[in-house]
Amino acid sequence: xxxxxxxxxxxxISPVNYNLSLSPCLDSFTFEGNVSIHLQxxxxxxxxxxxxxxxQITYSSIKLGDGSSIRPIETLINETEETVSFVxxxxxxxxDAFLSIYFNGxxxxxxxxxxxxxxLDENGEARHLATTxxxxxxxxxxxxxxxxxxxxxxxxxxLTIPSSLTAISNxxxxxxxxxxxxxxxxxxxxTPIMSTYLLAFVVGDLSSIEDKAYDGTxxxxxxxxxxxxxxxxxxxxxIKLLEFxxxxxxxxxxxxxxxxxxxxxxxxxxxxxxGAITYRETALLFDPNNSSKNTxxxxxxxxxxxxxxxxxxxxxxxxxxxxxxxNESFASWMGNKAVDFLYPEWDMWTQFVAQDNAAxxxxxxxxxxxxxxxxxxxxxxxxxxxxxxxxxxxxxxxxMLEDYLGEKxxxxxxxxxxxxxxxxxxxxxxxxxGLEAATGKPVTAIMDSWIKQPGYPxxxxxxxxxxxxxxxxxxxxxxxxxxxxxxxxxxxxxxQIPISIELSGSREKVALLLxxxxxxxxxxxxxxxxWAKANxxxxxxxxxxxxxxEWGYLRNAVVSKELSxxxxxxxxxxxxxxxxxxHLSPSLFLSLIQAYSxxxxxxxWAALLGNLRGFESLILSQSYFPQxxxxxxxxxxxxxxxxxxxxxxxxxxxxxxxRPNILRQIGLYGDINTLDTANTMFEEYLQSxxxxxxxxxxxVFELVAQTGSLDSxxxxxxxxxxxxxxxxxxxxLFSLASFNDTSLLTKTLNIAMSxxxxxQDTVSLIxxxxxxxxxxxxxxxxxxxxxxxxxxxxxxxxxxIMRLASITGSFNSMDLATDVEVFFKENPAPSANRTIxxxxxxxxxxxxxLNLNQQCLTExxxxxxxxxx
Numbered sequence: 001x002x003x004x005x006x007x008x009x010x011x012x013i014s015p016v017n018y019n020l021s022l023s024p025c026l027d028s029f030t031f032e033g034n035v036s037i038h039l040q041x042x043x044x045x046x047x048x049x050x051x052x053x054x055x056q057i058t059y060s061s062i063k064l065g066d067g068s069s070i071r072p073i074e075t076l077i078n079e080t081e082e083t084v085s086f087v088x089x090x091x092x093x094x095x096d097a098f099l100s101i102y103f104n105g106x107x108x109x110x111x112x113x114x115x116x117x118x119x120l121d122e123n124g125e126a127r128h129l130a131t132t133x134x135x136x137x138x139x140x141x142x143x144x145x146x147x148x149x150x151x152x153x154x155x156x157x158x159l160t161i162p163s164s165l166t167a168i169s170n171x172x173x174x175x176x177x178x179x180x181x182x183x184x185x186x187x188x189x190x191t192p193i194m195s196t197y198l199l200a201f202v203v204g205d206l207s208s209i210e211d212k213a214y215d216g217t218x219x220x221x222x223x224x225x226x227x228x229x230x231x232x233x234x235x236x237x238x239i240k241l242l243e244f245x246x247x248x249x250x251x252x253x254x255x256x257x258x259x260x261x262x263x264x265x266x267x268x269x270x271x272x273x274x275g276a277i278t279y280r281e282t283a284l285l286f287d288p289n290n291s292s293k294n295t296x297x298x299x300x301x302x303x304x305x306x307x308x309x310x311x312x313x314x315x316x317x318x319x320x321x322x323x324x325x326x327n328e329s330f331a332s333w334m335g336n337k338a339v340d341f342l343y344p345e346w347d348m349w350t351q352f353v354a355q356d357n358a359a360x361x362x363x364x365x366x367x368x369x370x371x372x373x374x375x376x377x378x379x380x381x382x383x384x385x386x387x388x389x390x391x392x393x394x395x396x397x398x399x400m401l402e403d404y405l406g407e408k409x410x411x412x413x414x415x416x417x418x419x420x421x422x423x424x425x426x427x428x429x430x431x432x433x434g435l436e437a438a439t440g441k442p443v444t445a446i447m448d449s450w451i452k453q454p455g456y457p458x459x460x461x462x463x464x465x466x467x468x469x470x471x472x473x474x475x476x477x478x479x480x481x482x483x484x485x486x487x488x489x490x491x492x493x494x495x496q497i498p499i500s501i502e503l504s505g506s507r508e509k510v511a512l513l514l515x516x517x518x519x520x521x522x523x524x525x526x527x528x529x530x531w532a533k534a535n536x537x538x539x540x541x542x543x544x545x546x547x548x549x550e551w552g553y554l555r556n557a558v559v560s561k562e563l564s565x566x567x568x569x570x571x572x573x574x575x576x577x578x579x580x581x582x583h584l585s586p587s588l589f590l591s592l593i594q595a596y597s598x599x600x601x602x603x604x605w606a607a608l609l610g611n612l613r614g615f616e617s618l619i620l621s622q623s624y625f626p627q628x629x630x631x632x633x634x635x636x637x638x639x640x641x642x643x644x645x646x647x648x649x650x651x652x653x654x655x656x657x658x659r660p661n662i663l664r665q666i667g668l669y670g671d672i673n674t675l676d677t678a679n680t681m682f683e684e685y686l687q688s689x690x691x692x693x694x695x696x697x698x699x700v701f702e703l704v705a706q707t708g709s710l711d712s713x714x715x716x717x718x719x720x721x722x723x724x725x726x727x728x729x730x731x732x733l734f735s736l737a738s739f740n741d742t743s744l745l746t747k748t749l750n751i752a753m754s755x756x757x758x759x760q761d762t763v764s765l766i767x768x769x770x771x772x773x774x775x776x777x778x779x780x781x782x783x784x785x786x787x788x789x790x791x792x793x794x795x796x797x798x799x800x801i802m803r804l805a806s807i808t809g810s811f812n813s814m815d816l817a818t819d820v821e822v823f824f825k826e827n828p829a830p831s832a833n834r835t836i837x838x839x840x841x842x843x844x845x846x847x848x849x850l851n852l853n854q855q856c857l858t859e860x861x862x863x864x865x866x867x868x869x
C-alpha cells in the first residue's frame with residue numbers, strides 16, 4: 001500500500017501576525033502585495049517554508065530579534081506542494097522575527113483564491129469586482145502564509161483601490177487615506193486570532209443596507225450597486241439569528257460588525273469568513289416581486305448555517321482538515337435548529353429528514369464512502385471531504401446524539417467545549433469530552449462507532465406476538481447497497497445505536513441502546529395487531545427492515561396517518577433503499593407508496609417524488625415504462641387536484657413549496673391537463689409576467705419546454721437574456737434543459753459554456769441536461785468533449801468538479817461504466833477521485849438491480865396498472 005504524500009508544513013515556526021497590503025487592478029486582473037509576518041521561531045533553522053501558490057516572489061528578507069536583516073541565498077518554489085522555501089546563509093535563532101515578502105499574482109477566473117468576477121451594472125454595462133474564496137487551501141494564492149487551520153494568527157489588512165470603489169474585509173475600517181492617481185488606501189482593524197482560510201476581502205462598486213442587532217453589533221448586507229434593497233429579508237433574518245446564537249451558545253459574537261456580501265460569481269453557496277460572510281446572489285438576495293418561497297427559505301437556511309460557523313469553525317477551529325465535520329456538520333445541524341426557532345411553521349426537522357438525513361444515508365450506503373473523520377494530507381484529498389458525509393451525515397448524527405442526551409444537557413456540553421477552546425483549535429475528542437462532562441454519559445464510546453468508521457447500520461426488527469406481551473428482536477449489520485450484487489461483502493462493523501420505538505394505540509415510546517450485534521426486548525403492544533415503528537421521529541441515522549406482515553401494519557398506519565410526517569417520510573425512504581439493496585422486493589415498495597395517495601405533507605412528498613425520479617431513471621428504456629407513468633400519475637393525481645394552480649388565501653409556506661413540485665412532476669409524467677394549463681399560463685406571462693407567482697414560474701417554464709418546439713426555445717432563451725434578476729434568469733435558463741429534442745439540448749449545453757452563463761452556474765446547467773430523460777448520454781459526451789476547459793475552470797476547486805463527475809452515476813449499463821472508467825484514467829481529476837469511484841459503483845448497482853428485477857417489475861406493472869387509452 002502506497003504511503004499518502006503529506007504536504008504539511010514544518011512545525012518549527014509559528015506565525016503571530018500578518019501585516020498584509022494588497023493592490024488589485026481590475027483592468028489588468030493582477031495584484032501586487034507585500035506582507036510582513038511576525039514569527040516565532042521555535043527551533044534554530046536555516047530555512048523558512050511557507051505556503052505559496054501561483055505567486056511571483058519579487059523580494060524577501062527576515063529581520064531578527066537583534067535588529068539585523070538577512071536576505072535569503074535561495075528562494076525555492078515548489079508548485080506541486082504549493083510552498084516557497086527561503087534558504088538563508090546561516091541558521092536563524094529561536095525567538096521573534098519578522099519575515100517580509102513582496103509578491104504579485106493574477107486575479108484568476110477559477111472562483112478560488114483572490115479572483116475576479118464579471119457582472120452587468122444597473123445600466124447594462126460590464127463591470128468587475130475582486131473577491132476571495134480561501135477555504136480550504138487557497139489563501140496561499142493571495143499571499144504567502146502558513147495556510148493550515150492550526151496556524152492561527154491575527155491579520156492587519158490594507159487594500160489600495162480606486163477611490164470610486166468600496167473595500168470590505170473581516171473587520172471595520174480603521175483608516176482611509178486618499179492617494180494620488182485616483183486611489184485610496186483602506187486599512188482595516190486587526191482581526192481576532194484566526195486561521196488563514198477565514199480571511200476575506202472584496203473590492204468593487206458595492207452598496208449596503210444596515211441595522212444594529214439588539215447588542216449593538218452592526219449588521220450589513222452588501223450587493224453590487226442597485227441590488228442592495230433586495231437584502232432586506234437577509235438583514236432581518238441575520239439580526240434575529242445573532243440574538244438566538246448569542247443566547248444558545250452563551251458566548252457573545254466577538255466582533256463589532258457582521259457583513260453579508262452577495263458575490264455575482266461564487267462556487268459554493270456561501271463562505272463563513274469571520275465578520276465578512278460571502279454568498280452567491282441567489283443565496284442572499286430576495287426580491288418580493290420575483291423571488292419564490294423556496295428561495296426565501298434557502299436564504300434563511302444558508303445565513304443560519306454560515307452564522308453558526310462564527311462559533312463552530314471561526315471561534316473554535318478544527319486542528320486539521322480530517323475534523324472538517326466539526327465545522328460543517330455542526331453548522332448544518334445548528335442552522336436547521338436556528339431556522340426552526342425563527343420559523344416554526346416551516347417544520348424544519350421534517351424537512352431535515354427529507355434533505356440532510358436522506359442525502360447522508362444515500363451516500364454512506366456505498367462501499368466507496370468514507371468515515372466522517374478521515375485522514376487527509378494534500379489539497380486534493382481535503383477538497384474531497386466537502387460532501388454529504390461531512391455535512392449531512394455528521395449533522396444527522398449530531399441530531400441523534402442530542403435526542404439521546406437531551407436538549408439542555410447537550411447545549412451545556414456545547415458551551416463547555418466552546419468556552420474551553422475559544423480562539424484555538426480542537427479535535428473531535430475535545431467535543432466528546434465537553435459533552436461527557438455535561439451529561440455524564442459515555443459519549444466517546446458511543447460516537448466513535450459513528451465518526452471513525454464508514455457506513456451505518458441496518459436494524460432488522462422481528463416480533464414474537466402473543467396475547468400478553470410482544471418480544472422484539474433487534475439485530476444490526478452494515479447497510480450496503482452492494483448487497484444487491486450478491487458478493488462477499490460481509491462487514492462485521494458494529495455501532496452503539498440509540499433506538500426509539502413508537503407503539504400504536506398507547507403511542508408509548510421506548511428508548512434502547514443497542515451495543516451488540518443483537519438484542520431482545522419485551523414490548524407492551526395495546527393492540528394485538530398494532531404497529532411498532534423503530535426509529536421514532538426518524539432521529540436516528542440508520543435504516544430499519546421488518547417482516548412483510550409488519551410492513552403491512554405500518555402501511556395501514558400511513559393510510560390512517562397515525563404515523564407522524566417524519567415517520568411516514570422515513571418509512572418510504574427506508575423501503576426504497578432496502579429495495580435498491582435487494583432486501584425488499586420492488587412490489588412491496590410500489591404497494592407501500594400507493595398508501596401515500598392521500599398524503600398532503602410537503603416534506604413527505606419531496607422525499608417520495610425524489611424516489612419516484614430515482615425509480616424512473618432505472619427503468620426508462622423498459623417495456624413497462626408507460627405503465628410506470630400511468631402508475632405515477634394516478635398516485636399524484638389526488639394531491640395535484642387538491643392543490644390546484646392557484647394559491648388560496650392564508651395558505652402556508654409549505655403549500656407554496658409543495659405545489660410546484662407536484663405540478664412539475666405530474667406534468668413530467670405526461671398529464672395533459674397540467675401541460676395545457678402550463679402553456680396557457682405562459683401565454684399570459686408573456687403579456688404580464690406578474691400573472692404567475694414566483695413560486696410557480698420554474699414549473700411553468702419547464703412544462704412549456706417539455707412539449708415545446710424551437711419557437712418556444714427561442715422565446716425562453718430570449719427572456720433569459722433580457723432578465724435583469726439572477727433568480728428569474730436562472731429559471732428561464734434551466735428550462736432550456738427540459739426540451740424533448742436532442743438538438744435543442746445540445747444548444748443548451750453550448751450555452752452553458754458560453755459567456756451568457758456565469759461560471760458558477762455552468763455545471764448546474766449541464767447537470768440539468770443530464771437529468772433530462774434523453775439528456776444523460778448527451779451531457780456525458782459534452783463533458784468529455786469539453787473536459788479541458790471544464791478541468792481548467794473547476795478541476796482544482798472540489799465542489800463543481802465533483803458534481804460533474806457524479807452525473808455519470810445515473811447510468812445503468814456496464815459499457816458506460818467502462819467508458820467512464822477509461823475516460824477518468826486518461827483524464828485524472830484528483831479532487832474528484834472518490835466521486836468517480838462512487839459513480840462507477842452506482843452504475844454497477846443500477847445495472848445489477850435492473851437485471852435481477854426485470855421479471856418481477858414486468859409482472860407487477862402488467863398485473864396492477866392499466867395503460868391509459
